[in-house]
Amino acid sequence: EAQVTQNPRYLITVTGKKLTVTCSQNMNHEYMSWYRQDPGLGLRQIYYSMNVEVTDKGDVPEGYKVSRKEKRNFPLILESPSPNQTSLYFCASSPDGRELFFGEGSRLTVL
């Protein structure tokens, strides 16, 4: 089954404690992206990657890092999480950067 898998689905952490949200896709897509969803703001792009070892900033990259060492994986790293990073996060992959296939989301709370 074609899918994008994110882990963890739910996480409560404290300010400053580094965390990683993993994302893996099995559709051999070159394009992958991370979004955060906040009330009234819709989906905002954090980072995207057009291929292995190629990443670029989206609209809200501050406080986040990504890496793309393999085609299937695109982890999101929060080096020092802060409460304003409390949000619902979605990873997506795509054959063309337009029609996105999303994961089920990771709800992160930073206390």
Added chain:
Amino acid sequence: DQQVKQNSPSLSVQEGRISILNCDYTNSMFDYFLWYKKYPAEGPTFLISISSIKDKNEDGRFTVFLNKSAKHLSLHIVPSQPGDSAVYFCAASAGRYGNKLVFGAGTILRVKS
């Protein structure tokens, strides 16, 4: 500065009637538009798209209309069904490889039976 705006946070429609969801954009470089649908506790799923060279695209009960001069697109659902109750996001991209997909804030559609 929101380049893609969905001005109606919510919409309530009776089952069997038409649902019309609206979206406005400001960037004239946008040349491809998409609608995504999202159920609670799930990721968004692609619904329908339209290129700027067209003014209408139809897929079953779903039709998207594009008015380039007004920088406006709309999604029509006919007839509406209770299973259509979800959040609908409008999105737009510029350029052939849409690395910059910009989303609206979403509209919650409730279809009452």
